[in-house]
Amino acid sequence: MAEIAERPARRSIGAQRNPASEEAILAAAQAVLMENGLAGFSIEAVARRARAGKPTIYRWWPSKAALLLDVYHNHKRTHFSHAPKGNLRDDLIVYLNNLFSAWRNPTTGALFRSVVAEAQADADTAAALTAYMADRRCQSSAIVIEAKARGEVRDDIDPELVTELLSSFAWSRLLTDRLGDDDADIIKTVDMLLSGIAKS
Amino acid sequence: MAEIAERPARRSIGAQRNPASEEAILAAAQAVLMENGLAGFSIEAVARRARAGKPTIYRWWPSKAALLLDVYHNHKRTHFSHAPKGNLRDDLIVYLNNLFSAWRNPTTGALFRSVVAEAQADADTAAALTAYMADRRCQSSAIVIEAKARGEVRDDIDPELVTELLSSFAWSRLLTDRLGDDDADIIKTVDMLLSGIAKS
Numbered sequence: 001m002a003e004i005a006e007r008p009a010r011r012s013i014g015a016q017r018n019p020a021s022e023e024a025i026l027a028a029a030q031a032v033l034m035e036n037g038l039a040g041f042s043i044e045a046v047a048r049r050a051r052a053g054k055p056t057i058y059r060w061w062p063s064k065a066a067l068l069l070d071v072y073h074n075h076k077r078t079h080f081s082h083a084p085k086g087n088l089r090d091d092l093i094v095y096l097n098n099l100f101s102a103w104r105n106p107t108t109g110a111l112f113r114s115v116v117a118e119a120q121a122d123a124d125t126a127a128a129l130t131a132y133m134a135d136r137r138c139q140s141s142a143i144v145i146e147a148k149a150r151g152e153v154r155d156d157i158d159p160e161l162v163t164e165l166l167s168s169f170a171w172s173r174l175l176t177d178r179l180g181d182d183d184a185d186i187i188k189t190v191d192m193l194l195s196g197i198a199k200s
Numbered sequence: 201m202a203e204i205a206e207r208p209a210r211r212s213i214g215a216q217r218n219p220a221s222e223e224a225i226l227a228a229a230q231a232v233l234m235e236n237g238l239a240g241f242s243i244e245a246v247a248r249r250a251r252a253g254k255p256t257i258y259r260w261w262p263s264k265a266a267l268l269l270d271v272y273h274n275h276k277r278t279h280f281s282h283a284p285k286g287n288l289r290d291d292l293i294v295y296l297n298n299l300f301s302a303w304r305n306p307t308t309g310a311l312f313r314s315v316v317a318e319a320q321a322d323a324d325t326a327a328a329l330t331a332y333m334a335d336r337r338c339q340s341s342a343i344v345i346e347a348k349a350r351g352e353v354r355d356d357i358d359p360e361l362v363t364e365l366l367s368s369f370a371w372s373r374l375l376t377d378r379l380g381d382d383d384a385d386i387i388k389t390v391d392m393l394l395s396g397i398a399k400s
Contacts, residue, residue, distance in 0.1 A: 088398065113320040114320060114321070116316075116317075116320065116375060117316075117317040117318075117320035117321065118317075119375070119376070120313040120314060120316065120317035120375065121314070121317065126376075126377060129376060130376055130377065130378075133376055144397075151399060152398060152399060153397055153398065153399060154395075154397060154398070154399050157392065157397045158388055161385065161388055161389060161392065162392070162397055164369070164372070165365060165368075165369055165389060165392070165393075167372070168365075168368040168369045168371065168372035168373075169364070169365055169368045169369075171368060171371065171372045171375070172364070172367070172368035172371045172372070173368075175316060175319070175320065175371070176319070176326075176329060176330055176333055177326060177330065178330075185361065188358060188361055189361060189365060192357065192361065192362070192365070192393065192396075193365075193392065193393065193396065193397060194396050194397060194398045195354075195396040195398060196392075196393065196394050196395040196396030197344075197353050197354060197357045197362055197393060197394060198288070198352060198353065198354070198394045198395060199351060199352060199353060199354050
């Protein structure tokens with residue numbers, strides 16, 4: 001913006017266009033990913049496809065990884081196969097089930113695996129993943145906060161830690177190719193967390 | 201072995217040597233890793249250092265990643281700062297604490313992060329990680345099996361799933377740079393799992 005304000009004379013009406021919207025860039029990013037795969041995914045390719053300038057993209061996404069995680073998130077949601085039920089046990093099962101279902105899709109699972117892998121060596125990707133996960137923890141902890149309001153959860157329980165524990169379980173299953181194809185471990189895990197493992 | 205048996209005439213007494221022991225190769229691998237870093241770690245470099253043939257190394261480790269995970273495991277154990285206590289709550293806290301302590305060491309943490317990252321794209325590394333984790337689950341579930349024998353754990357609880365849930369939590373904290381420096385979340389997590397989150 002500062003650069004544009006400094007050099008108004010260089011701009012002509014003909015060169016102007018509506019700035020590409022956030023949605024249009026996201027759609028372009030999705031298309032680039034589907035056509036070029038992860039190896040061919042770049043801010044340049046998305047900018048070209050969206051007919052947008054790279055600064056426009058960087059206005060909304062600080063890095064390629066941040067944009068990729070938004071595409072991933074949209075993709076992931078299309079695989080969510082269960083709606084919330086309004087009681088804690090079912091809602092935690094739905095939450096974990098949705099993660100497993102989404103990651104069992106080869107494209108969605110591979111996309112997230114590659115972001116996690118890249119985050120181990122690349123600072124921009126790590127920052128994007130950190131921001132994304134903080135947002136996810138905040139969103140998913142609502143399940144526990146609402147259950148607390150209904151009187152289903154002990155007062156001393158940290159809501160974010162509950163869903164973090166479940167999503168961590170899904171992470172390690174994804175990253176070690178152990179998502180499986182049934183829900184037995186999902187249900188066992190949620191029931192362990194609900195009732196505890198100690199003999200009372 | 202089959203190849204040696206086929207061509208006895210090619211072998212001379214002078215060319216023979218005692219086969220490098222498993223321990224000597226592991227020590228050489230550790231030294232190569234410390235001196236060359238992860239980028240310079242290879243079966244070739246370890247073989248040279250141990251004065252062993254590559255087939256000797258492959259006799260014990262199916263891949264570079266398998267050898268690396270053994271070096272990592274030895275390294276990790278030197279950071280274990282707590283001994284088991286003989287009651288479930290303390291033992292689970294020690295278990296999780298030891299993982300966090302080991303991974304807070306930059307070398308040990310970076311080593312495991314790089315193996316997990318590489319496992320997302322390389323089949324040999326994935327296989328080595330799968331085998332390593334299966335062994336770890338078997339070992340760590342002993343904590344819960346012993347507690348069950350002492351009558352501390354409900355009969356329907358799956359011991360491997362308990363420690364898997366805790367180690368998954370540690371994984372996701374490691375992989376997102378959130379190991380922190382205090383034990384508050386470790387204790388909260390173990391207590392959630394012991395007593396459950398549901399209001400009874």
